[in-house]
Amino acid sequence: MNYLFNLAQAEIPAVSRIPLVVIICYLGLLLGLALFSGRFFRGTSKDYFVASHSIGPFMLLMSVFGTTMTAFALVGSTGKAFQKGVGTYGLMASSSGLIHAACFFLIGIKVWSIAKRHGYVTQIQFFRNRFESNGIGYLLFPCLVLLVIPYLLIGVIGSYRVMGPATAGMFTDLFPQVGPLNGSVPPWIIGLVICGVVLAYIFAGGSRAAAWANTFQTLVFMAMGVLAFYLISKALGGVAAASEQIYPGHLVRTPSELEVTTKAGAFQREIGIPPLQFLTYMFIPLSVGMFPHLFQHWLTAKSAKSFRLTVIAHPICIMVVWVPCVLIGLWATGVFNTPPLAEWPKPVVSIMGGTDDAGVGKVLSVVVKFLIENPLIAGMVTAGILAAIMSSLDSQFLCLGTIFTNDIVLHNQPKERFTDKQIVLIARSFVVTIVLLTYILSLVLKDVQNVFDLAVWSFSGFAALTSLVFTALYWKGATKAGAYACITVVAVSWLYFFAKSGWGGEYTVFSSEHRTDDGIMPVAICFVLGLVSMIVVSLFTKKPSDETIKKFFP
Amino acid sequence: MKTGIIIFVFIALAVLHQDIWNWDNGNLLFGFIPVGLAYHAGYSIVAAVFWACVVKFAWPKRLEEWADGGE
Numbered sequence: 241m242n243y244l245f246n247l248a249q250a251e252i253p254a255v256s257r258i259p260l261v262v263i264i265c266y267l268g269l270l271l272g273l274a275l276f277s278g279r280f281f282r283g284t285s286k287d288y289f290v291a292s293h294s295i296g297p298f299m300l301l302m303s304v305f306g307t308t309m310t311a312f313a314l315v316g317s318t319g320k321a322f323q324k325g326v327g328t329y330g331l332m333a334s335s336s337g338l339i340h341a342a343c344f345f346l347i348g349i350k351v352w353s354i355a356k357r358h359g360y361v362t363q364i365q366f367f368r369n370r371f372e373s374n375g376i377g378y379l380l381f382p383c384l385v386l387l388v389i390p391y392l393l394i395g396v397i398g399s400y401r402v403m404g405p406a407t408a409g410m411f412t413d414l415f416p417q418v419g420p421l422n423g424s425v426p427p428w429i430i431g432l433v434i435c436g437v438v439l440a441y442i443f444a445g446g447s448r449a450a451a452w453a454n455t456f457q458t459l460v461f462m463a464m465g466v467l468a469f470y471l472i473s474k475a476l477g478g479v480a481a482a483s484e485q486i487y488p489g490h491l492v493r494t495p496s497e498l499e500v501t502t503k504a505g506a507f508q509r510e511i512g513i514p515p516l517q518f519l520t521y522m523f524i525p526l527s528v529g530m531f532p533h534l535f536q537h538w539l540t541a542k543s544a545k546s547f548r549l550t551v552i553a554h555p556i557c558i559m560v561v562w563v564p565c566v567l568i569g570l571w572a573t574g575v576f577n578t579p580p581l582a583e584w585p586k587p588v589v590s591i592m593g594g595t596d597d598a599g600v601g602k603v604l605s606v607v608v609k610f611l612i613e614n615p616l617i618a619g620m621v622t623a624g625i626l627a628a629i630m631s632s633l634d635s636q637f638l639c640l641g642t643i644f645t646n647d648i649v650l651h652n653q654p655k656e657r658f659t660d661k662q663i664v665l666i667a668r669s670f671v672v673t674i675v676l677l678t679y680i681l682s683l684v685l686k687d688v689q690n691v692f693d694l695a696v697w698s699f700s701g702f703a704a705l706t707s708l709v710f711t712a713l714y715w716k717g718a719t720k721a722g723a724y725a726c727i728t729v730v731a732v733s734w735l736y737f738f739a740k741s742g743w744g745g746e747y748t749v750f751s752s753e754h755r756t757d758d759g760i761m762p763v764a765i766c767f768v769l770g771l772v773s774m775i776v777v778s779l780f781t782k783k784p785s786d787e788t789i790k791k792f793f794p
Numbered sequence: 795m796k797t798g799i800i801i802f803v804f805i806a807l808a809v810l811h812q813d814i815w816n817w818d819n820g821n822l823l824f825g826f827i828p829v830g831l832a833y834h835a836g837y838s839i840v841a842a843v844f845w846a847c848v849v850k851f852a853w854p855k856r857l858e859e860w861a862d863g864g865e
Contacts, residue, residue, distance in 0.1 A: 329835070334811065334837045334841070336845075337806075337842070486828070492818050494817055515812075544854070553842065556838065556839065
């Protein structure tokens with residue numbers, strides 16, 4: 241079957257600005273709520289970093305879930321389903337339901353207990369004490385920062401991919417440009433607003449504001465995902481009619497190829513999920529065990545009991561968000577080929593085209609914009625997508641500020657050197673710097689990569705490092721030298737595969753000549769190498785002191 | 795014993811995640827949901843039930859008490 245994308249560069253007619261007004265109202269509301277939460281700020285560094293361990297079960301679930309589901313949740317799931325087919329859910333969502341919850345139960349609760357008992361606020365403090373080594377902090381610090389940065393970029397660049405099509409045609413006089421995004425709000429304004437809003441509430445209320453904002457945003461994006469599903473299915477004549485026109489190759493996981501024609505010529509798109517990739521992709525969700533921003537969210541919990549709801553409800557929350565989005569992505573495979581498209585505005589297909597897969601990230605916003613004709617609803621759904629993006633950004637900004645402050649600036653300084661007020665000021669200054677850097681980097685890199693492939697590389701690095709935290713928590717024999725070996729081997733192997741991928745493209749090991757995705761996910765190899773290094777080196781090196789064992793193994 | 799059962803069920807769930815029998819099944823369940831998607835949606839519910847059982851029967855109570863004794 242030939243998917244013909246009509247790429248006529250037609251001008252988009254002036255369109256309603258109501259969606260933008262809705263988005264601005266949403267951002268205002270979010271800012272107001274988060275700033276209100278700042279009124280509960282106690283002025284202490286502990287409150288700024290971990291909300292004085294005051295977050296209850298529901299807010300912990302919402303903030304952990306919201307943080308885990310970045311632009312991937314709504315935009316990525318729809319785009320990947322459009323690109324690869326029905327296997328997307330099993331590949332990324334159902335496995336996460338099992339593995340994420342395992343990480344929360346096995347790592348989160350234990351880390352929370354140890355951190356609460358000994359007063360840690362960052363991962364690095366935990367590892368420095370567990371492995372009796374200051375140096376491990378300096379080794380781990382650049383690894384964590386370098387892995388969080390692409391994750392941050394996913395969010396900001398994701399917002400460009402969403403807002404571009406959503407605002408196309410709104411300001412043809414003010415922001416003219418050639419192509420389907422003529423008249424759209426330019427990325428520099430989108431990034432400035434998104435980063436500015438997140439910065440404002442992180443600045444004001446720290447982790448408590450992040451938890452409040454995440455709860456609100458998670459509820460919004462879950463509701464908007466379901467609303468988009470309902471309205472899109474209605475526009476397509478009901479769920480049955482919408483599903484009947486799905487391209488057959490997308491209904492199965494069997495790998496096949498789809499010919500796509502664009503203005504740059506025809507190309508083959510790989511669809512389906514090869515078995516080896518499906519199997520080894522199960523290592524990716526392990527990343528939540530090492531996300532530094534999630535670590536910080538765990539520490540905000542009021543008690544260990546607060547984790548119960550998170551562990552149980554997380555798989556259900558994933559299902560509520562991902563099933564509708566995957567179905568929308570599948571429906572889009574039919575929508576962009578079958579008769580209704582003939583009557584669609586030409587710019588729709590133009591936005592979707594392109595020989596790279598950058599257009600994949602725009603599937604949801606394009607479908608919403610052109611299938612849901614109500615601009616108010618379109619604005620609400622777009623706001624929901626931004627909510628998913630921002631609910632991760634805030635935690636990441638905050639955690640980077642926290643680890644800079646605690647693990648670099650304050651580390652090795654006498655306690656009386658800085659007052660609590662000064663510590664909060666230092667953290668805030670770092671957050672501002674990181675936001676600024678992210679903003680600039682996102683503008684430089686906005687067209688370079690398929691943003692979701694870059695995300696998988698970030699997740700892979702964290703997932704491979706999960707062997708470190710797991711052995712630290714559950715094996716008394718894990719030694720300092722073993723930890724160094726684990727981090728070094730993971731970093732080197734990850735960098736090797738990252739370079740082989742062309743610095744961020746889709747890549748699997750031992751893939752065939754015909755496809756790039758039918759081999760083993762690099763994360764599986766990095767994880768096993770890291771774990772084996774930890775075990776082998778620990779067996780032959782000096783064991784931790786009895787005092788440390790007593791401190792970490794109650 | 796309890797830990798052994800949990801590990802066994804966890805591994806069984808990881809194996810069931812592969813559902814090779816659905817690989818080529820392009821049918822629609824209830825007329826709208828692809829079988830491959832319906833299976834994994836159901837899998838998410840089973841995962842939630844599994845973790846509810848783990849929380850109920852294997853909650854680390856001692857660890858919780860130890861943490862509260864700190865600071």
